[in-house]
Structure formats: structure tokens, C-alpha cells
Amino acid sequence: MGITDILNRTYVSWMDAAGPESDIVISTRVRLARNLNQLPFPHLTDEATGKQLMQKIRAALPENEEGIFRGLELVSLSQLSPLDRTILVEKHLISPEHAESNSPYRGVAVNYDGSVAIMVNEEDHLRIQCLLSGLQVNQAYKYAQTVDDKLEESLDYAFDSRRGYLTACPTNVGTGMRTSVMLHLPATAMTNQINSLIQNVTQFGLTVRGMYGEGTEATGRFYQVSNQVTLGQTEEDIINNLWTVVIQIVEQERYLRNGLLKEMKFQLEDRILRSYGLLTNARMITSNEALGLLSDVRMGMDLGIITWVNRQVLNELIVAIKPAHLQKAAGKEMDPVERDLKRAEIIKEKLTGKKQ
């Protein structure tokens, strides 16, 4: 029960849709950036220090422990194929930049259900991530803290009493914490209110990114909202601020959805049912088209228009239709046409429960 298991199945725990507000908040992530004293930051590291760091972290991870530590084992990126590294990106367990490396001195540890993932030698020596379903900022922070405390029992962190945790990029100094939520905002997007939302959240020290984080565009219907500031605020301030803003975004999205349902009931039902029809009948489908249609079906489910699909299936599909997951499922490399065929097949099967 370790990373192999995570790589061989689509499901990880953030997809269970069991968390609060999971009609709109898909997942919550808390990540802590940490570095070890006396060792240069990753971008200045040579082979010898890279190796030393991997050894120290491997030794610091608890063995045979239960709870959130179950299955947590450090694997070098060189031990994973490019496809498997992309699988981890598609599941949101490592960043796209980390996946580009095949260095033996960079690594990843993932627990049994993907709720804890640790990147080693990414931008910082350690990036501890906790990822949960729905809006669970406090719980995700609690998990991250538990992992952090456990590692700190045997690692000497770079910490300055005035500045806080020291990090490779000055924007992370202080708490070293980024808290974020992945939101599904179709009504906000359909009513052209995304730009004003972006402006509003910026005023609260938050930032809006695309589905795959830094450098990915905030377009479509899925958005990641996170704190921009790590210095001069406590972890509790950051969490409370994010929670307060997100609750308002959630309420606004629900209000807009209900408005659409009231004002254009038949058009909305038509659009959603057509989207379902396309998803369950297409012979070939691209990733972008599928994501847009899945977003419609998800909203249809939330509004009670589609009653026969469950949210976990939709969360799993968001990931199962990505290129690396499709190729893993097919057991071979595929060109774009083959992927479009396979994608259509998987969607049909998951939505209708019928094998082709």
C-alpha cells in the first residue's frame, strides 16, 4: 500500500466529495515549505548534498506508522517513469515542475490515500502537502502540522526567530504556508463575473490560479484560490481569511446558480441534458471539451436536474480523462486520436456503468 497503489488507480481521497461545501469546493490544500539548516537551497545543491538531504528525509519519515502516515515512503523521481510522474501531477500530488525532473536527488512521498504528499528538493527542501475533499482548511492544516511536527523531531529546520521559516523564494518566508481551495464556479463564469471575483479576492491578499497552480491560466470553470502573503500573518490568520472569502464566493455561486435556474430553467436544463447526452454518446472527445461538459453535468447534479450520477464519479472523471491516466488505463502510449477515443470510452463507462 504505497505509491504503486496510488499510481495504479484513479481514486485518491480528495475525490470522495465528502467534505463540507463539496458542491462547489472540490478540494482544500495546505502546503508548508521547509528547509534544513546548513544545507544550500535546492537550486544551489550539488550531488553530494542532494544525496545527503534525501537520506536525512528518508530517515526522518516514520516507519510502519498508522493514520495519515500509512504508506508514506520516499521515492526518488528517477525511480518513477515520466508517465507515472505525470500521473501524480494529474492527481494534484506533485507540481508540474517537479514532474519534469528525473533526478535521483529529488523525491516524493505519498501516503496510502493521497491526503499527504511530500515533495523533496522541489523549490524548497521539503514541500509538505495535505489535500482533502471539500472545504476543510482547519483539518488540512492540522494534518500538515502533524506531519511537520513528526519530521521536525529529527530534522533541524532553517528558522529565524524574527522572520520565521526561511525559504528559497522570499515570497514564502514566514509561515511557509500556502492554503488553497479548488472551486467549481460555472455560474460565476457564465454570468461573466470571474474578473470581478479575481479583483475582489486580490484585495484580501488572495490570488486566483488555474487548475494546476502557478503558471496555469484561470480559465474555464475550475479555479484555485490561495493566500499570496506568508509573512506578518499567523497560520490561523491565513486560514481564517481564506475560509471567510471562500464562503462568500460559495454563497455567491449558489445564488447565481439559483438565479439561472429561475430565469432560464428550460434553457439550463436543455444545456445540461445535452451535455450529458454528448458525454455518453461521443465516439471521440478532447480533454477541454470533456471538462466543459462535465462541468455542466456537475452543475446539473448540484441543481437536482441530473439525479443519477454521483459527485465522486465526476471528481474521478476530471482526473481519469487526463492524458497520463488514459495511457495508464490503456497500458500503452497513445497519440491524440487514440486518447480522444479512449477518453470517450471511459466517460461513457463511468457515467452509465456500462462497459463498451
Ligand SMILES: Nc1ncnc2c1ncn2[C@@H]1O[C@H](COP(=O)(O)OP(=O)(O)OP(=O)(O)O)[C@@H](O)[C@H]1O
Ligand atoms: N486546492 C487544491 N486542490 C487540488 N490541487 C491543488 C490545490 N491547490 C493547489 N493544488 C495543486 O498543487 C500544485 C501546486 O500549486 P501552486 O503552484 O499553486 O502552489 P505551490 O507550488 O505551493 O506555490 P508556489 O507558487 O508558492 O510554489 C498544482 O499542481 C495544483 O494543481
